[in-house]
Amino acid sequence: MPTLSIGQFDLVYNSFSLVIAVMGAAFLFFLLSRSTVAPAYQRVLLVSALVVGIAGYHYLRIFNSWSAGFVLIDGQYVASGVPFNEAYRYVDWLLTVPLLLVELIAVLSLGAQRRQSLTLRLVIASALMIALGYPGELTLAVGPRLFWGTLSTIPFLYILYVLWRELGDMLKSEPVRVRVLVRNLRLLLLASWGVYPIAYLLPLLNIDPALSLVGRQVGYSLADVIAKPVYGLLIYGIARLKTEMDLAQQLREAPVAVAAD
Amino acid sequence: MPTLSIGQFDLVYNSFSLVIAVMGAAFLFFLLSRSTVAPAYQRVLLVSALVVGIAGYHYLRIFNSWSAGFVLIDGQYVASGVPFNEAYRYVDWLLTVPLLLVELIAVLSLGAQRRQSLTLRLVIASALMIALGYPGELTLAVGPRLFWGTLSTIPFLYILYVLWRELGDMLKSEPVRVRVLVRNLRLLLLASWGVYPIAYLLPLLNIDPALSLVGRQVGYSLADVIAKPVYGLLIYGIARLKTEMDLAQQLREAPVAVAAD
Numbered sequence: 001m002p003t004l005s006i007g008q009f010d011l012v013y014n015s016f017s018l019v020i021a022v023m024g025a026a027f028l029f030f031l032l033s034r035s036t037v038a039p040a041y042q043r044v045l046l047v048s049a050l051v052v053g054i055a056g057y058h059y060l061r062i063f064n065s066w067s068a069g070f071v072l073i074d075g076q077y078v079a080s081g082v083p084f085n086e087a088y089r090y091v092d093w094l095l096t097v098p099l100l101l102v103e104l105i106a107v108l109s110l111g112a113q114r115r116q117s118l119t120l121r122l123v124i125a126s127a128l129m130i131a132l133g134y135p136g137e138l139t140l141a142v143g144p145r146l147f148w149g150t151l152s153t154i155p156f157l158y159i160l161y162v163l164w165r166e167l168g169d170m171l172k173s174e175p176v177r178v179r180v181l182v183r184n185l186r187l188l189l190l191a192s193w194g195v196y197p198i199a200y201l202l203p204l205l206n207i208d209p210a211l212s213l214v215g216r217q218v219g220y221s222l223a224d225v226i227a228k229p230v231y232g233l234l235i236y237g238i239a240r241l242k243t244e245m246d247l248a249q250q251l252r253e254a255p256v257a258v259a260a261d
Numbered sequence: 262m263p264t265l266s267i268g269q270f271d272l273v274y275n276s277f278s279l280v281i282a283v284m285g286a287a288f289l290f291f292l293l294s295r296s297t298v299a300p301a302y303q304r305v306l307l308v309s310a311l312v313v314g315i316a317g318y319h320y321l322r323i324f325n326s327w328s329a330g331f332v333l334i335d336g337q338y339v340a341s342g343v344p345f346n347e348a349y350r351y352v353d354w355l356l357t358v359p360l361l362l363v364e365l366i367a368v369l370s371l372g373a374q375r376r377q378s379l380t381l382r383l384v385i386a387s388a389l390m391i392a393l394g395y396p397g398e399l400t401l402a403v404g405p406r407l408f409w410g411t412l413s414t415i416p417f418l419y420i421l422y423v424l425w426r427e428l429g430d431m432l433k434s435e436p437v438r439v440r441v442l443v444r445n446l447r448l449l450l451l452a453s454w455g456v457y458p459i460a461y462l463l464p465l466l467n468i469d470p471a472l473s474l475v476g477r478q479v480g481y482s483l484a485d486v487i488a489k490p491v492y493g494l495l496i497y498g499i500a501r502l503k504t505e506m507d508l509a510q511q512l513r514e515a516p517v518a519v520a521a522d
Binding site for chain 2: 031034039042043046049050053054057058061081082083085087088091092094095
């Protein structure tokens with residue numbers, strides 16, 4: 001662990017605290033907004049709540065691990081000897097990244113068979129992606145970090161293929177407004193997931209280790225906020241739109257019964 | 262307590278943290294999914310929630326006991342003198358294992374008398390199985406560990422007999438799709454429960470005590486995830502299927518009333 005200036009240590013410390021607050025608020029929001037969507041989409045919001053809840057738990061742990069990892073000596077933060085536990089992130093991603101893909105599939109109107117097939121393949125691919133990245137995170141050496149990073153990229157590319165190619169075809173049966181939202185969601189997913197490999201590869205650039213550590217932690221934190229609560233909000237938007245459209249459809253199909261109700 | 266490398270200590274530490282996150286998420290999921298099944302099965306989901314809630318509490322305790330049990334000295338984790346409290350597991354199992362069998366019986370459509378008889382016998386047998394295993398866990402000596410392990414196997418075999426023989430006969434009256442799911446569930450139960458005796462007997466194999474300790478803790482953690490949240494998800498699947506089938510049955514039996522609704 002490199003020695004950090006007070007400003008560097010605090011930037012990471014405050015980023016972690018910010019993420020805890022955001023995840024906690026998002027957890028309550030998704031949980032308590034379930035009643036505003038049709039029953040078919042309430043499970044999607046529950047999964048969103050679980051994702052940010054799990055992330056909030058891990059950021060509490062990460063925050064404590066960061067605080068325990070340094071001691072302030074003569075105006076600088078020096079490694080305390082207690083190692084900073086980067087594994088919390090990987091445990092978090094191992095649980096939440098598959099759930100993020102479950103959310104996406106669950107909010108679409110796919111047949112049961114298609115949904116199960118897509119969900120199974122995306123869950124396995126995303127868990128593999130995280131598990132293969134972890135051994136590279138344990139080292140700052142160029143070779144293994146590149147090796148595991150490359151292996152981890154294979155399931156990542158498979159996920160992109162499924163989301164763009166397979167899901168793209170299926171989206172044709174969705175209404176235009178839903179299609180636009182799903183496309184935006186997919187782009188947000190790509191943009192936020194794109195931050196992780198950059199943060200992952202930071203130690204390979206020949207920059208100051210303190211800057212690299214701080215950049216990696218702030219980068220991961222920012223990416224987690226976009227990939228979980230912001231992504232969940234977009235999913236919520238889709239669920240709301242589909243709730244309205246389902247209702248309009250029901251009104252068109254059963255005008256007499258509704259009028260008599 | 263053997264001395265552990267940083268990697269060994271961290272593997273157990275991170276496994277415990279993972280299990281805490283999984284149990285917490287599963288607790289919320291089961292609790293908040295009750296409304297998606299018919300009232301007859303809501304109690305089953307409540308029991309699933311209680312099981313993972315109790316397990317989450319114990320894993321918090323186990324995590325803290327593990328952290329307190331070691332100190333990092335010169336790059337190695339050395340026993341701190343505070344003993345690691347393995348009893349948390351047995352208290353957990355004493356409460357949760359009978360409840361897991363209650364879940365299984367409660368999700369089936371058995372008559373009240375049959376259900377009560379099965380539940381009573383399975384609860385007693387499973388509590389005996391846990392209680393008889395515990396004295397053997399307290400020692401690393403071959404003799405007592407084998408003695409108590411063997412005693413504990415008797416109620417285990419009785420449970421298997423009841424689930425395969427008695428329950429097998431009763432399952433004939435369930436619809437085919439339900440029968441398939443219950444059979445899968447029974448196999449999952451056997452597979453996950455099979456990990457416990459292996460982890461239990463690890464100290465008897467002539468392997469490095471550090472490896473044996475780490476293997477036992479990771480093995481128990483993995484088995485608990487399969488035996489509680491994953492098992493609960495399968496039970497949830499059965500409850501959902503039976504809810505749908507009950508609804509279809511009601512629609513067939515009262516078509517006029519529904520049309521006028």
